[in-house]
Amino acid sequence: MRADAAGAMIHWDEIEFKLVSDLIESRFGLVFDMGRDGLLMNQLACRIADLNLGSFTDYYHYLSHHPDRTPELEALAQQITNGESYFFRERHHFTILQEHIAPRHHARSPRDPLRVLSAGCAAGQEAYSIAITLHKAESSLGATAWKVDACDIHPGRLEQARSARYGESSLRSCRDADRRLYFEEDGGSYRLRPAYRNRVRFFPANLTDPAVVEWRRYNVIFCRNVLIYFSDDAFQEAVDQFSRSLLPGGYLFLGHSESLINRRNDFEPVSLGGHIVYRKKEAGPSSVYS
Ligand SMILES: C[S@@+](CC[C@H](N)C(=O)[O-])C[C@H]1O[C@@H](n2cnc3c(N)ncnc32)[C@H](O)[C@@H]1O
Numbered sequence: 575m576r577a578d579a580a581g582a583m584i585h586w587d588e589i590e591f592k593l594v595s596d597l598i599e600s601r602f603g604l605v606f607d608m609g610r611d612g613l614l615m616n617q618l619a620c621r622i623a624d625l626n627l628g629s630f631t632d633y634y635h636y637l638s639h640h641p642d643r644t645p646e647l648e649a650l651a652q653q654i655t656n657g658e659s660y661f662f663r664e665r666h667h668f669t670i671l672q673e674h675i676a677p678r679h680h681a682r683s684p685r686d687p688l689r690v691l692s693a694g695c696a697a698g699q700e701a702y703s704i705a706i707t708l709h710k711a712e713s714s715l716g717a718t719a720w721k722v723d724a725c726d727i728h729p730g731r732l733e734q735a736r737s738a739r740y741g742e743s744s745l746r747s748c749r750d751a752d753r754r755l756y757f758e759e760d761g762g763s764y765r766l767r768p769a770y771r772n773r774v775r776f777f778p779a780n781l782t783d784p785a786v787v788e789w790r791r792y793n794v795i796f797c798r799n800v801l802i803y804f805s806d807d808a809f810q811e812a813v814d815q816f817s818r819s820l821l822p823g824g825y826l827f828l829g830h831s832e833s834l835i836n837r838r839n840d841f842e843p844v845s846l847g848g849h850i851v852y853r854k855k856e857a858g859p860s861s862v863y864s
Pocket residue numbers: 602603604655656657658659660663693694695696697699700725726727728731779780781782797798799800829
């Protein structure tokens with residue numbers, strides 16, 4: 575088989591595909607099955623040409639042993655991850671947060687801040703949708719504080735997230751009135767107003783790395799449209815990490831194509847607002863929600 579690198583053809587076979595794809599799976603948890611093999615190899619071919627390497631095997635050795643392998647692995651993660659996101663994707667999740675979780679938190683733990691994590695936040699569209707939602711929920715949160723943390727493996731997306739500037743496609747599911755309320759137009763792009771930015775903190779993290787130290791204890795974790803690209807093992811590691819990071823009774827939102835069915839976990843499906851979400855099982859009297 576061949577991959578196209580700016581005019582030059584780089585040949586590859588199944589063994590080379592397996593070498594490279596196994597390395598990607600072990601580092602980032604991402605799987606590229608044979609249906610997406612050509613796509614992956616074409617993406618990598620340009621990089622191989624830029625590095626003046628001759629083959630995918632050379633690239634595998636570069637990623638495994640070269641002194642510059644760490645920045646190269648970071649660049650690779652950026653190249654192969656899908657960053658598609660937009661504000662209020664799967665809007666019902668934000669309605670559940672506003673109408674069910676925020677009032678429930680205030681009723682049971684009014685002095686504890688409501689902490690939410692957006693894991694795999696892309697350029698911040700999900701994290702800021704959460705922040706806008708919690709602003710809207712302030713009448714039911716009363717004096718209860720709230721904070722949003724957000725992480726992603728892709729530094730470029732995190733940089734855009736911190737700048738809070740977006741194009742039309744990120745706002746495609748925002749109603750006109752909401753656009754005017756939450757964003758200011760600025761030379762063809764939209765910038766989220768400061769009031770919705772200042773309680774959101776972004777940090778880099780690889781969800782499959784058990785050494786992620788910045789995680790706190792959360793009441794709610796959103797991890798949507800991320801695990802769908804993960805291997806079974808990486809999916810499981812991420813779910814275990816969420817379980818450790820969520821307080822008992824805390825909620826986990828997954829994307830519509832992701833589920834915990836047939837996976838080891840300590841979550842229970844609960845119905846909120848007519849939708850099923852996952853809640854971490856309670857563990858005795860110290861639970862935050864009963
Ligand atoms: C398709 S976007 C989903 C964004 C958002 N959660 C949403 O639903 O709109 C997937 C994001 O997951 C990030 N990602 C992929 N693998 C990751 C990993 N191992 N650790 C952290 N983030 C990862 C990608 O960089 C990308 O920004």
